[in-house]
Amino acid sequence: MKRKMEEDIPTPTEPPSAKQPRQSMARSVSACVRCRKRKSKCDQKFPSCSRCLAAGVVCMGLDAATKREIPRSYVSHLESRIAALEGKLDDAGIDYSDLDTPAASVPIPKPIQTTGTATTPTTSSTATHEDGKNTAPVADLMENVEKASRASHSSTGQDLSFAKLLLTAVKLRAKTKSDRTTPTTTQTQYEACKTLPSKRDAEKRLSQYFCQANSQIPIFHRELFIKNYFVPIYGPFSPGISLASDYTTVEVDAGEAQPVEQPIITSDTPQIPLYFLFIVFGCATSVHQQLYPAGVSESYHQAAMEHIDSAFASANRLEALQAMLVLCLFSIMRPTVPGVWYTLSMALRLCIDLGLHIETSNNRVTDGFDLDMRRRLFWCTYMLDRQICVYLGRPFGIPEDSIRVPFFSELDDSLIVPRNNVDYSLMTSPGGIKSYKYISLAFARVRQIQAEIQRMMFEFTEIPRRFATFADWFQDVCTRLDEWMDSCPNTNLQTNCGFTTTFFALNYHQSRLLLYGVGPKNPSPSAYSLECVLEASKGIMTKYHSLHQIMSINYTWVAVHNLFIAGTCFLYAVYNSLVSGQQLISREDYETVSKQCVVVLDSLIGRCNAAQVCHDTFELLSAAVFKMCFKGGSVLRKVSKDGLVEVIQNHDKRFSHLGALVEQVPDNWNDDRRKKHQKPVEVPVPDLDDFFKEAQNPPNMEMTASLEEPLPYAYSGEVSPQQEDLYSLMSEVPLGSIWDQYFKEGAGGGPR
Incomplete structure (x- = not known):
């Protein structure tokens, strides 16, 4: 039996009974859209029918004139607002009786x-009928x-919604983009790599891949990969090289294979090992894509595609699934053909065909190695699916209710060998030795939490039965998220490799932004939510900047998407908090964080098509918000010597003797100190005159004009109550180009 979900969306206040609006708005008495689609009887209550209220969704109706969907609560909201305004006019003694005339003549x-x-x-110009009357x-x-x-309730005098500011920035960027030359990864076609790297370089690439990529999504069993794919080409693996094995050893029996320092590809070279080696080399060079020219990864990828048929047609269907998953992993990092959406779809279908999503007595294998490999590959597929769908707001490929499979083992790969009637997931590491799969399991758990947040906050799934109210679930998921972050490994000893643990913090902040940010379930965040949004978005931009400094940004489109969402949410929180009379951040911090976001987005231009759009839009929007909220002024203030003496003496009498010491300081002491130790943060300030002129124009703006090709679900471009949540508007800016470059079947760079 369905239970009532606690309503999280603020409901409009009812107008005072003593003072009703002089002219009420006509209401549509038809059934709401949701009840129409479900063919359910609608009680047509305002501001929400009983069924929509119980489901915790916005009750949408059809406008009688335009036939467009609008929230049924909007009319009540306007009536309440008019009543409140009339009350203020009455209190001020202002006569508004002339407004009783027909609306057409006002x-x-x-x-x-x-x-x-x-x-x-x-x-504003007014239209007229043929008889000359105002219409x-x-x-x-x-x-x-x-x-x-809004102006009457704003302490800063702002009268523009944040959505209007964002749309203005997008529109102005669209007008000027023809003047910008943007190199993109799709403008250059790369040839396939004709030779394999030397053995030394190959082992270096494998070390990078297993430490940074396979540790997140463990597609390959380390020892099995070396035995099946490395040894047939290069011979025995060199000792002393870590493959996410800093505190363990990699021991693989190479048989009679001889070492080959520079292998040569011939017609007799096995095709499947060539595919896996080339695609893994491509992923490895994409892990630190800022250190390599774009052509390096693309050449490896093109070489792998020449051998892809053999890998996809492998008799071992688990091996074929690995071939699809590693290609999907590369597709997230770089644009490919086919797009990642289609590559992931193939992996999902094969995963379901093999029954990896559910374990029963009929399909459970007895060999411990095979059992763990099946579980490992399912969760790899799951993590890729959840990661992409959460960022895109798309339905998941495998519903959570259909999954009946435990996690894979935490044991190091060297300890997982073929053995009958063994369940390695029930074993713990001997001697407390950790493995890289602690990283993998941590990411699997956070993908579960993020998927749950996506369903509850953006898809209005019913709350789980163990919770009485939506608030209970919300508190529980916040607690679980904090506990997950506290449990993440953060040292090499805990992970057995040098994995960049900053990615844990990124996912933590991203999850909190999904919870507290603007969205269908939370269209008007509270003051506390704005604080959480500011903290989470600031954390995302700061972490990406730290990754940029060590050249470790690997997922280019994910970085662009997350940075722009975080950046706009950051500006949204600053803008709306100041409207309500709060100041959550100083001017100095605002400029620093904004500059960090601009710098990282600028570094990704040429790697991801959407980076240029997001960079220009955010740069303009951040400058506009800065001018509106902080009213200009220099970040670095010069402190005079006399002022410092006064501060010291007035602070505490015990320190009054310090004033004499300060008197001995040269008059230009602060200038010298500033030159040596402080570098002003330079935030580019575009010409904002055109911005604010455009922002004051009527709100019917074509946002999709800024996109290369509008998405099927593109926002209409109107600042109106029909926009249920600002999050979809924010997402539209980067996703327009990202979809074309990464997800379409013919997307990507390189030869077709």
């Missing part, structure tokens, strides 16, 4: 000026009424 007020802008008032639409009037309301 002139539209001039747009309210934004503090700090260089715009001039413009009078200004009621919607335009209500828009100006809402602007006036």
Whole structure:
């Protein structure tokens, strides 16, 4: 039996009974959209019908005039707002009886000026009938009424919604993008690598892959990979080289194979090992893609594609699944043909065909090695699917309710060998030795949490039965997320390799942003939520900047997408907190964090097509928000010697003797110190005159004009109540180019 979900979306306050609006808005009495689709009887209550209220979703109706979907609560919201405004006018003694005239004859007020802008008032034009009467639409009037309301409640004098600011930045970027020359990865075609690297370079590539990539998504059993793919080409693996084995050894029996320092590809060279080696080399060079020219990874990928048929057609279907998964992993890092969406779809279908998503007495294997390999490959598929779908807001390939398989073993690969009637997942590492799979299991768990957040916050899934209310679930998932972060390994000894643990913090902040940020379930974040959004978004940008400094950003489109979402959420939190009278961040921190985001996005231009769009849009938007919220001014303030003496003496009488010491300091002491130890953070400030002029224009703006090709689910570009959540608007900016480059079947660079 379905239980009522606690409503999380703020409901509009009812208008005071003593003072009703003089002219009420007509309401549609038809059934809501959700009840129509479900063919259920709708009680047509306002502001939400009982069924939508119980499901915890926004009750949507159809506008009688335009036939567009609008929240049924919006009319009540407008009525309440009008009543509140009339009350303020009454308190101020202002007569508004002339507004009782028909709406068609009411002139539209001039747009309210934004503090700090260089715009001039413009009078909105009004349409007329043939008889000369004014026919200004009621919607335009209500828009100006809402602007006036926002201005009256704003301590900063702002009258523009953040969505309007974002759309303005996108539109202006679209107008000027023809003047920018943006090199992209799809403009260059690369030839396939004709030769294999030397044995020394090959072992170096494998070390990078197993430490940074296979530790997150453990597609390969280390010893089995060396035996089946490395030894047939290069011979015995050299001792002393770590493959996520800093504190363990890699021992593989190479038989009679002889070492080959520089292998030569011939017609007799086995095809499957060539595919896996080339694609792994491509992934390894993409792990630190900022250190290598783009052509290096692409050449390895093109060489692998020449041998892909043999790997995909392998008689060992688990091996074929590995071939698909490693190609999917590369596709996340670099644009490929086919796109990652289609590569992942193939892996999902094969995973289900092999029954890896569920273990029963009928399909469970007895060999411990095979059992663990099946579990490992399922969770690799799961992690890739959840990672991509959460970022794109798409339905998951395998529903959570269909999954009945435990995690793979935490044991080091050297301890997992063929053995009957053994379940390695029940064993613990001997002597407390950790393995790289502690990293893998940590990522598997956070993907589960992120998938749960996606379902509850963006898909309105029913709350689990063990929770009485939505608030109980929310508190529980926050606790589980904190516990996950505390349990993540953070030293080489715990992971058996030098994995970059910053990625754990990134996923933590990203999950918190999904929980507290704007979205269908939380269209108007509370003051506390804004603090959490600011903290999470700031954490994401700071962590990406630290990764950029050590040249360790690997997933280019994920980085661009996450940075832009975090950046716009950061600006949203700053903008709306100041509107409510709070200041969550100093001017210095604002400039520093904004600059970090701009720097990282700039470094990704040429690696991901969306980077240029996101870079230009965020740079302009951050400058506009800075001007509106902080009212200009220098970050570095010069402190005078006299001022310092006064501060010291007034702070505490016990320190008054320090004033004499300060008197001996040269007058230019602060200038010298600033030159030596402080470097001003230079935030580019574009010409904002055009920005604020554009922002004051009517809100019907074509956002999709900035995209190469609008998505099927593209935002209409109107700043109106029909936009359920700002998150989809934020996502649209990077995803327009990302979808074309990474997810379409013909996407990607290189020869077709």
